[in-house]
Amino acid sequence: MGTAILEGLLEATENDSSSPISRFLVSTNSEGSAGRIRNKFRNDALRLRVEQSHNKEFMQEADIILLGFKPHMAERILGETGVKEALAGKFVISVLGGKTPLVLENCITQDCQVTTRPCVVRAMPNMAARIRKSMTIIEKNPELPAHLHETLVWIFRTVGDVKELDADLFDVGSMLVGSSMAILSVGLDGILDGSVMEGIRRSDALQMAAQSMLGMAELFR
Structure with missing residues (x-):
């Protein structure tokens, strides 16, 4: 799913100077995955960097973080040394099935003195994101600042259509x-x-x- 979203975003922003996203940093779990992504998007090498196990470094550098790993890996990845500090105050978008924003926030901030909590939201696109025909569900969050809401909707509209649902309807x-x-x-x-x-x-x-x-x-x- 992460690669499908990346493919859609790269295409949508290729010739758009007004895009709020200009660079992409991808951290993978294995060198094999990193190599496949580099090869697939080799024409975008100037604005795409792909590395294995650069979670903390890339989270520190990025303004927007998209969590696209397997749900069972959440505690391990978000519990890595330095990740909690790297995500403090950041805008974090999750496409992990079955993990609510509250669960992810607790994974990020547990056992750590973080003065500024991250802003975590969740969305669920489908595989048609790779051809920019996804139907993406976004969980409504009345506390989300307007500028972050606009960015969230923009990201997923670049890969298809968007529908916002209340939290109790998000799973269905x-x-x-x-x-x-x-x-x-x-x-x-x-x-x-x-x-x-x-x-x-x-x-x-x-x-x-x-x-x-x-x-x-x-x-x-």
């Missing part, structure tokens, strides 16, 4: 925009299999089915 909204794609693809696979059995090439069947689904989506809208 996340399932709707995320899991629904996987569920619907099962039916599509069955349709494609049937088409192939009747003699249509799978690539042709997929092209026709995808266009039909695009039309269906527009009718629903």
